Amino acid sequence: MALNPDDFTCPLPIMEYDTIQLAHGSGGRLSARLIESMFLPRFGNETLNKLEDQALLDLPAGRLAFTTDSFVVDPIFFPGGDIGDLAVNGTVNDICMSGATPLYLSTAFIIEEGLPMADLHRILLSMEKAAAAAGVRIVTGDTKVVDRGSCDKIFINTSGLGLVPESVAISAANLKAGDKVIVSGTIADHGMAILTSRKGLSFQSRVKSDTAALNGLVMAMLAVSTSIHAMRDPTRGGLATTLNEFAASSKVGIVLDEGAVPVRPEVRGACEVLGIDPLYVANEGKLVAVVADKDAEAMLGKMRTHPLGADAAIIGEVTGANPGLVTMRTAFGAERIIDMPVGEQLPRIC
Template identity: 60%
Template sequence: MNISPTNPAQNPLFQKIEKVRRQRKVQDTHINLAHGSGGKAMRDLIDDIFVSNFDNPILSQLEDQASFDLTSLMQQGDRLAFTTDSYVVDPLFFPGGDIGELAINGTVNDLAVSGAKPLYLTCSVILEEGLPVDTLRRVATSMKLAAKNAGVQIVTGDTKVVHRGAADKLFINTAGIGVIPEGITISAHNLQPGDAVIINGELGNHGAAILIARGELALETTIESDCQSLYSLVQTILKVCPKVHAMRDATRGGLATVLNEFAFSSDVGIRLYEQSIPVREEVKGICEILGLDPLYLANEGKLVVIVPGENAEIVLSAMKSHPAGKDACIIGEVIPSPPGVVLLKTAFGTERIVDMLVGEQLPRIC
């Protein structure tokens, strides 16, 4: 008897397989090499940790790939967006999030800033021998909740186990696909002089939260990561301004890196206004102590939006009406020259160049 690809849940054989699958439990307290062997231990791990959390009709078939109905995809837009990212953050759990939530939201946001509706994700994990099973279970539960909040399904994946010391506890790779609606063309090549630069809130919170969570500094703060899905906020923006010129989430390299990439791609200049850029006092303090620049600190819930100047106020108002954009600010403008250069007008009225980040301020922040 074959499982129906259209509605497998109604097939008696499928229901029997599901009943057996849900009874499989991991008996070990820590990950061992058998969990990556392809045998029963690995099957129990997948069923108990991943399938039980990510359960959906596509994933439950447990094929080597996920298949989709192209007709339904084409009804939602005329192009696919496809992205992938890997997550090696240290520590795994930090104020405001963890590696699982980070993996889901990071990939969802990479799709969302193209204007796409995120739909399906993959999840591949590399596990170090000796990782507590409860740690993996906690991460998978976090991924489940983040995926639910973002409205996406995790539909396929992979599990590998490496010898103790060959990795650091847990690495995650997620890839995602989404559909871009007709008429939406968001690109780093679209900037025009007169465009406004808008950010949806405070910069550097994620990078600062990770730094404090590592316990290398004797500091106590209430800073939490800004890790969150931005899809809903992007939709709010596009409703009032479908002609957004460029949009990107400011993760590694922070705001400065994103804007340098924009300026270079469009061959224009960008001028920022220091007094308009929102940074928490605690983040400023940490940066002063360590000689860091908040413009380069990583974020996991901040997006940079470039819109025509005449649309700036309506976009800003729409962003402020959304929880993820309540602290949005217009922080700069696109200028014709110098091309490929980002300038910062300081509080003293002088200007300095905000160059591309050289090296890495804080490694393993995502």
């Protein structure tokens, strides 16, 4: 097994139990010990350390962005990340897609009894790292433990607060004909990393999740222009779903250029094998932005200088024709509709 430097800097605290017990969620002595030994060393800050029932925050005046998201990913550890950094990055990204600077997070854990303490520790470590990387503080939280079988190992909810700068008005309803559509990098990495790491698939893949906090990239983009028309992180449902939402909200058409959409070869290969379209697969560290034609090249150039935007590309444009419809120009010059998906994509028979 490869040595992990974290094993030396943040050893697993010595606990009476090596798995989570129902009593760890009882609110009694074991709960207190879990919080003191496992949670505070990772997330501790002035606000959280007070261990009040609520976080008291001094906020500057202005508009707040407030969001919540729950994370139930299976498996909880996957190539490129785990449920912990996913829970931090997911909420940070939802905040910053409004242009807001993320400030504070809450975290709530629902843990199945029997979860190895070492797994919880690993998850908390990666949440600590993700929060530090995104520059957010975890200021309040909650832990519940449920009977075996009542949840799958661990579920995490995070909520977050961010501050929206004045003059920024990003909305799915703001698309205008002639705008350019930019994606910040390769699509479908997260979804395919999860799918190919699930039990039962007999090919070994090199696909890694792209989970990452995008607020740094968004800051860089806002420095180019504060008039980004629309921006979202295409998570569940993938790029296709996000663009359909944009087209519907703004009553415009969107035309994509098939050859321009960046997909890693190994992701494309895995998608082909399973009969899955990467346009509908989840991302956890990518954003899609719609900007005015005149800003597009400068925006793209700036994005490419950021590590999370190195593979950014202009993938299409907004049209006045076919309002509500997303279409794709194929590499052969034909055109097809990119529809909303009905349910989860199901791998095909043959």
